[in-house]
Amino acid sequence: MPHLRIENRVIPSGPTVLDEIANAAFFYGMMLGMTESVKDIRTYLPFADVKSNFLAAARDGIRAQMNWFNDSHLPVKKLVLEQLLPLAREGLQEAEIDADDIDRYLGVVEDRVTQRRTGARWALESLETMGDSGTLDQRLRCVVSSMVDQQKTGKPISQWELAQYCIEQDWRDSYQTVGQFMTQDLFTVRADDIVDFAASLMDWRKVRHVPVESDSGQLVGLVSHRALLRLFAQGRVGKEQKITVSEIMNREPVTVHPDTPTTEAIRMMREQRLACLPVTRGDKLVGIVTEHDLIIVASRLLETYLNEDS
Helix, strand or coil, X not given: CCCCCCCCCCCCCCCCHHHHHHHHHHHHHHXXXXXXXXXXXXXXXXXHHHHHHHHHHHHHHHHCEEEEHHHEEEEHHHHHHHHHHHHHHHHHHHCCCCHHHHHHHHHHHHHHHHCCCCHHHHHHHHHHHHCCCCCHHHHHXXXXXXXXXXXXXXXXXXXXXXXXXXXXXXXXXXXXXXXHCCECCCCCECCCCEHHHHHHHHHHHCCCEEEEECXXXXXXXXXXXXXHHHHHHCCCCCCCCCCEHHHCCECCCCCECCCCEHHHHHHHHHHCCCCEEEXXXXXXXEEEEEHHHHHHHHHHHHHHHHHHHC
């Protein structure tokens, strides 16, 4: 039977307990304050504006621009500091909440907005400062590690330092499955593309394998540099007819799933003499693992191992 489920997601919006309680105080204070000053919000704010605000907040967070009462438009910072925080304070005072608690929790929200530092912004800015250090999985582990450490200080998110790339960590857990270190930023070709395009793509990207995808993202083949060399050896290059990728691609490449253990992928590549493994989920291409990727993994783990003995 059709039903409507409404959830209040205010409380679990940390990343600290202090931030969570501050969010709750801010929300419930606004609701209490608005009950007295706004009887029917539909007369002040059309639903179309509410929907637009929701999408803007989801997309831009604290940097969003909001539609507000009387057809006004305000940035989140100005809206919160000049209108919503005073409204929340009035509501909490009417509920006879202790003044020190009001100052403490609304102060957390005020500092967060003033510095434009929410949990989401902290995580994104932390990743931005790390650049291309390590793999994405390693960078995310650094963010989580920093989050755990700074949560223990009891400081709100507005006072946190950005997470840094932590090279001293044991990275073995970051390479348990191929999905943790596979290349995901892929350049692919179509089966009806000409071979010249595939060769140019390999030269430009400095790779030796290019996956072949269908228009719907399905893996249909793999072009290797060896196939191109055979084409040259056969003297078929330079003739007037255009040779397509479909004529030289491997139509049944060996593939693995993102959850395939790294040791299993290494065994497959060694036993079957493979230089790369396309990674698929179902029949969709999601990544690729090459000999070069495994060399990088091995070098990092070897460096960690040698540093432990030094």
